[in-house]
Amino acid sequence: MADINTAPAPDDNSLEGLYGLTDAVIHDVQEAVDSGDADAVGWIVGSLHPADVADLIECLPSAQRDKLESLLGGDLDPQVFAYLDASLRDDLIDDLEPSKLAAVAAGLESDDAVDLIETLDAGDKQAVLDSMPAGDRVMVEQALSYPEDSAGRLMRREYVAIPAFWTVGETIDHMRSDADLPETFYGIFAVGPDHKPSGVIMANRLLRSQRTVPVADILASGFKQIPATMDQEDVAFLFRQYDLAEAAVVDASGRLVGVITVDDVVDVIQEEHDEDILKLGGVATDDLYEAVAATTRSRLSWLLVNLATAVVASLVIGLFQEQIETVVALAVLMPIVASMGGNAGTQTLTVAVRALAVKELTARNALYIIGKEVVVGGVNGMIFAVLTGAIAYFWFGDILIGLVIGLAMIINMFVAGLAGILVPIGLDRANIDPAVASSVILTTITDVVGFFCFLGLAALVLL
Amino acid sequence: MADINTAPAPDDNSLEGLYGLTDAVIHDVQEAVDSGDADAVGWIVGSLHPADVADLIECLPSAQRDKLESLLGGDLDPQVFAYLDASLRDDLIDDLEPSKLAAVAAGLESDDAVDLIETLDAGDKQAVLDSMPAGDRVMVEQALSYPEDSAGRLMRREYVAIPAFWTVGETIDHMRSDADLPETFYGIFAVGPDHKPSGVIMANRLLRSQRTVPVADILASGFKQIPATMDQEDVAFLFRQYDLAEAAVVDASGRLVGVITVDDVVDVIQEEHDEDILKLGGVATDDLYEAVAATTRSRLSWLLVNLATAVVASLVIGLFQEQIETVVALAVLMPIVASMGGNAGTQTLTVAVRALAVKELTARNALYIIGKEVVVGGVNGMIFAVLTGAIAYFWFGDILIGLVIGLAMIINMFVAGLAGILVPIGLDRANIDPAVASSVILTTITDVVGFFCFLGLAALVLL
Numbered sequence: 001m002a003d004i005n006t007a008p009a010p011d012d013n014s015l016e017g018l019y020g021l022t023d024a025v026i027h028d029v030q031e032a033v034d035s036g037d038a039d040a041v042g043w044i045v046g047s048l049h050p051a052d053v054a055d056l057i058e059c060l061p062s063a064q065r066d067k068l069e070s071l072l073g074g075d076l077d078p079q080v081f082a083y084l085d086a087s088l089r090d091d092l093i094d095d096l097e098p099s100k101l102a103a104v105a106a107g108l109e110s111d112d113a114v115d116l117i118e119t120l121d122a123g124d125k126q127a128v129l130d131s132m133p134a135g136d137r138v139m140v141e142q143a144l145s146y147p148e149d150s151a152g153r154l155m156r157r158e159y160v161a162i163p164a165f166w167t168v169g170e171t172i173d174h175m176r177s178d179a180d181l182p183e184t185f186y187g188i189f190a191v192g193p194d195h196k197p198s199g200v201i202m203a204n205r206l207l208r209s210q211r212t213v214p215v216a217d218i219l220a221s222g223f224k225q226i227p228a229t230m231d232q233e234d235v236a237f238l239f240r241q242y243d244l245a246e247a248a249v250v251d252a253s254g255r256l257v258g259v260i261t262v263d264d265v266v267d268v269i270q271e272e273h274d275e276d277i278l279k280l281g282g283v284a285t286d287d288l289y290e291a292v293a294a295t296t297r298s299r300l301s302w303l304l305v306n307l308a309t310a311v312v313a314s315l316v317i318g319l320f321q322e323q324i325e326t327v328v329a330l331a332v333l334m335p336i337v338a339s340m341g342g343n344a345g346t347q348t349l350t351v352a353v354r355a356l357a358v359k360e361l362t363a364r365n366a367l368y369i370i371g372k373e374v375v376v377g378g379v380n381g382m383i384f385a386v387l388t389g390a391i392a393y394f395w396f397g398d399i400l401i402g403l404v405i406g407l408a409m410i411i412n413m414f415v416a417g418l419a420g421i422l423v424p425i426g427l428d429r430a431n432i433d434p435a436v437a438s439s440v441i442l443t444t445i446t447d448v449v450g451f452f453c454f455l456g457l458a459a460l461v462l463l
Numbered sequence: 464m465a466d467i468n469t470a471p472a473p474d475d476n477s478l479e480g481l482y483g484l485t486d487a488v489i490h491d492v493q494e495a496v497d498s499g500d501a502d503a504v505g506w507i508v509g510s511l512h513p514a515d516v517a518d519l520i521e522c523l524p525s526a527q528r529d530k531l532e533s534l535l536g537g538d539l540d541p542q543v544f545a546y547l548d549a550s551l552r553d554d555l556i557d558d559l560e561p562s563k564l565a566a567v568a569a570g571l572e573s574d575d576a577v578d579l580i581e582t583l584d585a586g587d588k589q590a591v592l593d594s595m596p597a598g599d600r601v602m603v604e605q606a607l608s609y610p611e612d613s614a615g616r617l618m619r620r621e622y623v624a625i626p627a628f629w630t631v632g633e634t635i636d637h638m639r640s641d642a643d644l645p646e647t648f649y650g651i652f653a654v655g656p657d658h659k660p661s662g663v664i665m666a667n668r669l670l671r672s673q674r675t676v677p678v679a680d681i682l683a684s685g686f687k688q689i690p691a692t693m694d695q696e697d698v699a700f701l702f703r704q705y706d707l708a709e710a711a712v713v714d715a716s717g718r719l720v721g722v723i724t725v726d727d728v729v730d731v732i733q734e735e736h737d738e739d740i741l742k743l744g745g746v747a748t749d750d751l752y753e754a755v756a757a758t759t760r761s762r763l764s765w766l767l768v769n770l771a772t773a774v775v776a777s778l779v780i781g782l783f784q785e786q787i788e789t790v791v792a793l794a795v796l797m798p799i800v801a802s803m804g805g806n807a808g809t810q811t812l813t814v815a816v817r818a819l820a821v822k823e824l825t826a827r828n829a830l831y832i833i834g835k836e837v838v839v840g841g842v843n844g845m846i847f848a849v850l851t852g853a854i855a856y857f858w859f860g861d862i863l864i865g866l867v868i869g870l871a872m873i874i875n876m877f878v879a880g881l882a883g884i885l886v887p888i889g890l891d892r893a894n895i896d897p898a899v900a901s902s903v904i905l906t907t908i909t910d911v912v913g914f915f916c917f918l919g920l921a922a923l924v925l926l
Contacts, residue, residue, distance in 0.1 A: 015697055018687055019704065026827065049685060051704050059827050085823075175671040185667050186649055186708070203666035204648050208638040222512060224481055234478055240733065241482065241514050243726040245649070245708065262725050263706040269729065270703065273736040274817060280740065281813025282806060288818045288832065296839045299810050303803065303843060310802040311854060314795050318858075321791045328784045331794035332777050335801070335910070339773040340766065343745060347762050350744025354737055355751045360548075364489065364522050369751065376759045380766060391774060395781075447798070 020052040021059075029056060033064050038071045045072060050079035058085055058289060074100060078107030081116055087289050090119060098124065102131035105140070109182075110157040111264060114143040118153065142257075151235050152228035154268065155249040155258030158182035162215065164190040164198045169211030171201070186245045189256055190215055197248045197256045199223045225250045228257055232268045237359065239265040276357060279435035280350070282306070305440055313338070313447035320455035323463055329396045330458050333388075333405055337454045340384055341412035341446030348373045348420025349442050353434050356424055370421050377417020381410040404461050408454035412446060419445045483515040484522075492519060496527050501534045508535060513542035521548055521752065537563060541570030544579055550752050553582060561587065565594035568603070572645075573620040574727060577606040581616065605720075614698050615691035617731065618712040618721030621645040625678065627653040627661045632674030634664070649708045652719055653678055660711045660719045662686045688713045691720055695731045700822060702728040739820060742898035743813070745769070768903055776801070776910035783918035786926055792859045793921050796851075796868055800917045803847055804875035804909030811836045811883025812905050816897050819887055833884050840880020844873040867924050871917035875909060882908045 016022070025044065032040035045053055045068075057065055057080070069076075069092065081089055081104055093101060093116070105113040105128065117128055117140055129137050139157050146152025160181055162171050171188060175181060187200040199219030209218050224247045226235055238244065239262060249258040278286060282302045287295040317324075317334070324331045352369075355361035361369060385406035393402030423441050424434035479485070488507065495503035508516055520528055520543070532539075532555065544552055544567055556564060556579070568576040568591065580591055580603055592600050602620050609615025623644055625634050634651060638644060650663040662682030672681050687710045689698055701707065702725060712721040741749060745765045750758040780787075780797070787794045815832075818824035824832060848869035856865030886904050887897035 015701070018689070018701055049705060051706075055704075058823065059825060061828070061831055172670055175667075176673060178671075181667075181671060184665065184708075202647065203670055204638075204644075206670060207635055207666055208641075208644060210639060226481070238478070238481055240729055241518075242512060243514075243729075245647075245725070262708070262729070266703055266706075266725065266729060266732065269732055269736075270821075273732075273740075274821075277736075277740055277743065277817050278813055280743065281809050283810050283813050286814065286817065288814055288823055292835055292838050292842070295835065296842050299807070299839065300843060300846065302810065303807060303847065306806040307799070307803060307847060307850060310799040313802070314799055317795045317798070321795065324794045325788060325791045328788045328794075331787045331791075331797075332780045332784065334794075335780070335798060336770070336773040336777055338798070339776070339910075340770060343769040344762070344766060346744050347746050347765065350741055350746050351749065351751055354740050354749065358733075358737075360521065360751055362522060365524070368524060372755055372758065375755050376762065379755070379759050380763060383763065384766065384770060387770060447802075 020048050021055050026056065026059065029068070030060070030064060033060075033068050033071060036067075036071065038073075041068060041071045042075060045076075050077050051083040053077065053080045054083035054085070058088060069095075078104040079112075082108055082112040085286075085289050086119070087287075087294075089116075093120070098127035099131045101128045106132060106136050110136075110139050110143065110258075111154060113140055114153055118144060118148070146228050149232045150228065151226045151230045151232065151249050151260060152258070154232050154235065154264055155228070155260050156182070156264075157258045159189060159248075159256070159259040160185055160187075161189045161191045161195075161197070161256060164192055164216055166190075166215050167211065168206055168209045168213045168215060168218070171206060171215055172211070184261075185259075186261070187220065188215075189248055189259075190219065191256055195255045197223075197225060197250065200246070200248065202245075224248070225254070226260065227252070233272055235260060236265050236268045236272065240269070272357075276353070276435045279433065280353065280439060282439065302440075309440060309444040309447070312444060313451055316448050316451045317455065319452075320459060323455060323459050327401075327458065327462055329392075329398070329401055330455060333392055333401070334451055334454050336388055337405060337408045337412055338447045338450035340388070340409060341416040341450045342443045344377060344380060344413045345416030345420040345442045345446050346439070348377070348417050349424055349438050352421050352424040353438060356428050356434055361425070366425060370418070370425075373417040373421040374414065375417075377420075378410070378414045380417075381413030384413065385409040400462055401458075404457045405454060408450065408457055411453045412450045415449045416442075416446050483511050484518050489519065489522065492531070493523070493527060496523075496530050496534060499530075499534065501536075504531065504534045505538060508539075513540050514546040516540065516543045517546035517548070521551060532558075541567040542575075545571055545575040548749075548752050549582070550750075552579075556583070561590035562594045564591045569595060569599050573599075573602050573606065573721075574617060576603055577616055581607060581611070609691050612695045613691065614689045614693045614695065614712050614723060615721070617695050617698065617727055618691070618723045619645070619727075620721045622652060622711075622719070622722040623648055623650075624652040624654045624658075624660070624719060627655055627679055629653075629678050630674065631669055631672045631676045631678060631681070634669060634678055635674070647724075648722075649724070650683070651678075652711055652722075653682060654719055658718045660686075660688060660713065663709070663711065665708075687711070688717070689723065690715070696735055698723060699728050699731045699735065703732070735820075739816065739898045742896065743816065743902060745902065765903075772903060772907040772910070775907060776914055779911050779914045780918065782915075783922060786918060786922050790864070790921065790925055792855075792861070792864055793918060796855055796864070797914055797917050799851055800868060800871045800875055801910045801913035803851070803872060804879040804913045805906045807840060807843060807876045808879030808883040808905045808909050809902070811840070811880050812887055812901050815884050815887040816901060819891050819897055824888070829888060833881070833888075836880040836884040837877065838880075840883075841873070841877045843880075844876030847876065848872040863925055864921075867920045868917060870920055871913065874916045875913045878912045879905075879909050 029044050060068060105116055117125055120128060143153055162174060187202050189197045190199050190201060191197050200223050201215050201218055202220050205218050222242060224238060224244060226247050226249050228249050228251050245262050247260050248256055249260055251257045274286060284298050287298055352361060388409050389402035389406035392405045393399055419442050424438045427434040427437055492507050523531060568579055580588055606616055625637060650665050652660045653662050653664060654660050663686050664678050664681055665683050668681050685705060687701060687707060689710050689712050691712050691714050708725050710723050711719055712723055714720045737749060747761050750761055815824060851872050852865035852869030855868045856862055882905050887901045890897040890900055
């Protein structure tokens with residue numbers, strides 16, 4: 001450890017020394033790759049944590065990435081595959097023989113192996129499974145029999161279970177003698193003769209208990225048994241809600257089949273959040289590492305939907321061409337009404353989508369929240385009615401234009417508040433992910449209502 | 464355990480039996496609250512996990528919530544405060560005497576106590592600290608001396624440390640005899656005489672090792688020492704990157720001062736993500752449980768910024784009033800150009816903001832990503848140029864209008880791609896959170912460029 005008096009003070013706000021993939025390391029790898037020095041590349045990569053190797057592969061330009069892979073040959077730690085971004089991993093897997101891929105899968109824990117194999121197409125999947133050792137293959141096949149994104153896919157099949165009637169001493173002796181324990185675990189499951197779990201003993205609790213104590217006396221409180229078919233979002237909710245480190249997964253008949261640990265749940269939480277953010281922004285999947293063509297294609301469909309809604313808004317404007325020709329100020333001012341409605345609605349919608357995701361917005365408080373958003377929308381509508389009315393009046397010197405835009409603003413921001421909360425709740429009730437479709441429906445509503453109210457009121461009042 | 468043959472099959476997709484706060488429980492509490500039955504309320508609330516009690520308080524209408532609190536009197540488990548939504552917790556705390564609040568803080572682990580006390584204003588904070596037992600007070604004061612959102616605020620000060628020269632047997636004997644161990648821990652830290660940590664021994668590793676083995680031989684690999692001043696976002700990054708369950712926190716001279724566990728990091732990840740989603744939607748803080756007035760106020764400032772940018776866009780339109788008067792189709796079509804640019808830019812921006820947050824977008828690959836986004840924007844621009852050009856031509860029967868809108872579309876979607884990536888990167892470089900300001904800057908750019916290109920080209924070509 002560095003002496004505080006002689007060593008330079010560490011920069012406490014940097015990850016220096018904690019995050020393995022420093023600029024210096026990347027620079028060294030790039031030099032070694034460019035000079036084709038396979039030994040140097042292997043040496044540096046071998047010294048890194050698999051998660052850092054994954055980051056290294058992700059951050060290299062694609063030409064250097066290919067060269068790195070060919071220099072490493074087959075010498076990539078299987079763990080690296082568990083950490084790689086999905087689109088890059090798929091590229092890498094495509095280049096591998098089934099037998100090679102089976103070896104990679106065999107080098108992973110069962111949950112990571114399932115994660116790797118589940119994305120393959122049917123033919124490749126079978127080829128890889130056929131090349132795996134029988135024990136591993138059965139494990140992976142069983143996991144694949146559970147639905148996608150379920151607890152059964154997420155769980156690890158390596159866990160420690162002991163008969164529920166043992167003592168602390170018997171348990172410790174068993175653990176000292178059994179070499180085939182998983183690398184890391186936090187708890188030991190007590191099971192009955194039917195392999196149904198009766199509870200979990202945390203390792204630290206075992207350590208501090210006398211050898212004669214029956215494990216049944218030191219079971220952790222609040223033991224959770226998660227059905228293997230439960231959706232991973234619900235699993236993540238339970239882990240967050242009860243600060244779980246580990247939970248037992250049981251099959252339909254209540255038998256222990258695996259264990260989910262909190263580090264896997266952290267990945268799920270990250271994944272679900274990324275999805276929510278991307279969907280709200282109109283992006284189907286994280287395409288940072290995708291090629292140009294794939295990215296263009298994946299974003300196109302969303303833009304097509306938006307074109308359709310933009311044309312609908314234009315059709316509404318088209319109804320009032322005569323009025324715009326007479327009072328051109330209407331064309332100048334109309335985007336303000338639509339834009340303010342869209343922004344106010346998006347605020348409400350964002351709060352609602354997040355609250356639905358974390359189960360804070362429920363049938364119970366929905367009415368109260370809807371009422372609140374409508375009032376907030378109405379009040380903000382009145383404030384901005386006065387502001388925009390004044391701007392329009394001073395700009396075009398016409399009190400009626402000020403009045404019309406003010407009235408339209410109140411109506412549109414009221415509607416925006418209502419739609420901002422009702423659209424996500426409605427989609428959620430219809431089992432459609434509110435993060436995907438809420439935004440486009442909302443802005444269509446606020447555009448149409450905004451243009452129609454403003455131009456329609458103008459037609460009534462001004463002309 | 465239910466017998467599979469007689470008990471109804473569990474609904475595997477529900478949280479029934481796993482999430483304590485069922486509809487039935489809420490219904491019972493509401494009945495007990497309405498009838499003023501303090502015993503029944505206390506009995507039900509006492510049977511719930513503190514996290515569920517927090518959810519219960521959150522989901523009740525505010526009148527029932529107040530009545531529940533008065534029925535419970537002071538009998539609320541201190542742990543509930545650790546789980547409550549911040550705005551509701553602040554309301555509850557405001558009603559408590561400093562001495563009562565000090566008792567609550569004393570009933571919490573040190574990190575939760577800090578979390579509770581750090582939000583108080585200076586006077587209340589001092590009053591609470593003065594009422595706390597000296598030992599707890601010093602702990603909290605030390606934690607408060609670290610910056611907000613730092614590892615020092617996040618860490619728990621209760622941990623297990625042993626001399627680095629001990630054996631497994633000595634460690635187990637110590638743990639069996641020391642009653643003052645924390646409730647839960649996963650690892651035991653080996654420290655030198657200067658209290659600088661040399662590594663961590665996972666509890667499960669200790670359990671499976673023979674008593675004579677020195678702990679120095681079974682230290683976990685990849686031991687991480689986190690400086691107490693490190694930002695919690697970086698802490699979360701390290702936990703995710705290396706699948707940590709627990710990490711040591713050290714002060715400026717490298718001495719062990721606390722431990723961060725993964726359940727706290729899960730909360731940080733959740734918090735940071737919520738912030739990102741809300742900021743992208745133009746909401747400063749989660750205001751679901753805030754009162755109407757506070758919500759209206761907090762959203763107002765963002766809407767004011769949007770009004771300013773909407774007026775700027777209108778000023779651009781105002782430059783071309785003459786052209787709009789002559790060709791009113793321009794007013795009908797112009798929102799399409801602006802809207803498509805805004806949506807395409809938002810897609811890019813969302814991917815960029817997320818990639819910056821998870822450190823996937825760095826100085827190293829920025830140029831490549833910028834180039835890619837510009838190409839994607841350009842290609843999509845050309846596709847939509849053809850589409851909108853055709854729509855405009857068939858609608859208004861004028862090939863020149865089709866040409867003008869097509870050209871404007873290409874320019875605006877190219878600019879949208881460029882701005883969608885450059886704005887977040889630029890803000891990040893300037894140490895401004897890209898999630899907050901990116902969106903408004905981007906849509907201002909796409910509105911101004913969209914209107915200016917379309918109307919300006921029309922002025923050149925059509926008139």
